[in-house]
Structures are given as structure tokens and as C-alpha cells.
Amino acid sequence: MKTLQISKFKAHCLGLLKEVHDTGESIAITLRGETLAIVHPPGTSDPQHRESVSETLQRLRPLLTAEDTDLEIPPRDTIRPAARDPFPSED
Numbered sequence: 001m002k003t004l005q006i007s008k009f010k011a012h013c014l015g016l017l018k019e020v021h022d023t024g025e026s027i028a029i030t031l032r033g034e035t036l037a038i039v040h041p042p043g044t045s046d047p048q049h050r051e052s053v054s055e056t057l058q059r060l061r062p063l064l065t066a067e068d069t070d071l072e073i074p075p076r077d078t079i080r081p082a083a084r085d086p087f088p089s090e091d
Contacts, residue, residue, distance in 0.1 A: 002025060002026070002027045003030055006029055006030065009027075021041055026041065
């Protein structure tokens with residue numbers, strides 16, 4: 001990934017954006033050595049984006065169908081009380 005100072009980015013913004021589009025290489029824009037932004041080419045996802053639990057489950061849904069698993073879930077009343085309540089209140 002190419003790193004560029006904000007002043008140079010401002011001076012050559014349009015050309016740099018075209019370069020990102022054409023080459024597919026991202027550019028990190030810095031101010032006093034600290035990254036302010038990262039410009040990615042279109043169609044690429046942000047590598048630092050963390051998907052939510054619901055997004056992950058939605059993506060994995062085809063793999064998690066109950067018909068395809070041999071997993072047996074015991075009835076709730078057979079589960080140890082400590083396993084049901086991980087934070088039991090102390091009396």
C-alpha cells in the first residue's frame with residue numbers, strides 16, 4: 001500500500017484517485033505521520049471492517065442447517081444448572 005502526505009494528496013487528488021482505480025492499489029493518506037484515511041479501489045471491501053454477529057450468521061446460514069448436522073441437543077432439563085447460568089447469584 002502506498003503512503004502519501006495529505007498535502008501531496010490535495011495537490012494531486014484527481015490523478016491519485018484515477019491511479020487507485022486503474023492499478024487497484026490502495027493509498028494511505030497521512031498527516032504528521034498518522035494515517036487519516038485509506039483510499040480503496042471500488043469493489044474492494046474494507047479489511048478492517050468487522051461484520052456483526054447477524055451478518056456472520058446470515059453468511060453462514062447455508063452451512064448451519066439442522067438437516068445437515070448430526071448434532072444432538074439435549075433437553076434443557078438435563079443440562080447442569082451451572083451450565084445454564086454461568087453467573088449464579090451467591091446467597
